[in-house]
Amino acid sequence: MTRTGGVGMSEELRISEHETRGKAGVRRFGMVIDLRRCIGCDACMVACKAEFDVPIGVFRTWVPYRVVGKYPTVKKQFLPRLCNHCDDPPCVRACPVEATFKVEDGGFVLQNYDRCIGCKACMASCPYNARFMLPEHRTRTSITQVVDKCTFCYHRVVQGLVPACVQTCVGRARVFGDMNDPNSEVSQLVARHGSQTLRPEQGTKPQVFYIGADRNLTEYGRNIYDPVPEQDEERVIFNRKNEV
Ligand code: SF4
Ligand code: SF4
Numbered sequence: 001m002t003r004t005g006g007v008g009m010s011e012e013l014r015i016s017e018h019e020t021r022g023k024a025g026v027r028r029f030g031m032v033i034d035l036r037r038c039i040g041c042d043a044c045m046v047a048c049k050a051e052f053d054v055p056i057g058v059f060r061t062w063v064p065y066r067v068v069g070k071y072p073t074v075k076k077q078f079l080p081r082l083c084n085h086c087d088d089p090p091c092v093r094a095c096p097v098e099a100t101f102k103v104e105d106g107g108f109v110l111q112n113y114d115r116c117i118g119c120k121a122c123m124a125s126c127p128y129n130a131r132f133m134l135p136e137h138r139t140r141t142s143i144t145q146v147v148d149k150c151t152f153c154y155h156r157v158v159q160g161l162v163p164a165c166v167q168t169c170v171g172r173a174r175v176f177g178d179m180n181d182p183n184s185e186v187s188q189l190v191a192r193h194g195s196q197t198l199r200p201e202q203g204t205k206p207q208v209f210y211i212g213a214d215r216n217l218t219e220y221g222r223n224i225y226d227p228v229p230e231q232d233e234e235r236v237i238f239n240r241k242n243e244v
Contacts, residue, residue, distance in 0.1 A: 030179040030207035037173035044165035051164040064221020083130035083150040084206030091122035116146040
């Protein structure tokens with residue numbers, strides 16, 4: 001890790017050798033999620049599951065929500081989540097065998113399944129809970145018992161396509177593009193609107209930007225595997241109605 005100055009230099013100015021945002025000659029892909037447009041339809045989650053055959057019980061992207069306001073003026077507030085493809089990713093630094101790495105052109109943080117020893121160091125270091133262990137039994141692939149996460153659909157992007165979740169988003173709440181290109185839609189959205197990233201205090205420099213996020217709720221839904229009270233309640237009502 002390199003520093004831009006001597007002792008006393010502000011932490012905000014710290015530059016890591018991993019960073020690709022603002023670097024000349026390389027692309028830096030990012031995603032903007034406009035929460036004013038997200039209707040919580042979960043099409044992105046389904047598209048992602050289909051694209052990668054993501055097993056039951058684990059997710060590359062998920063859409064937690066919270067009910068806010070007071071009856072009768074209540075609404076659901078969604079906060080879609082995925083790997084932030086951090087510009088200074090702690091998961092890359094934590095991996096003892098370089099199974100997790102960053103692609104210079106594009107800034108994708110990826111995973112090499114063959115190298116991964118399943119130690120979970122990357123899972124422990126990710127402040128966004130974006131990684132999970134692939135379960136032992138899978139029906140369509142032999143890749144199991146290694147860590148996985150969102151790849152920003154690297155395989156699609158290198159073919160000039162957008163990620164599956166972006167392609168399928170009915171409200172166009174998800175927009176994807178090169179943050180290093182000032183003319184890209186993502187750069188212009190971030191420049192035009194106040195955007196937020198999750199947990200900026202962690203210094204990871206996330207490349208998923210939210211428009212319209214409630215500052216008080218940006219921690220919400222981080223732990224996908226914890227029961228969410230509102231969703232749990234809905235599940236109970238559904239099960240009762242359908243006698244499940
Ligand atoms: S969100 Fe987590 S898994 Fe993704 S790059 Fe950042 S630290 Fe790594
Ligand atoms: S679980 Fe795999 S990718 Fe994660 S730190 Fe260990 S070896 Fe690296």
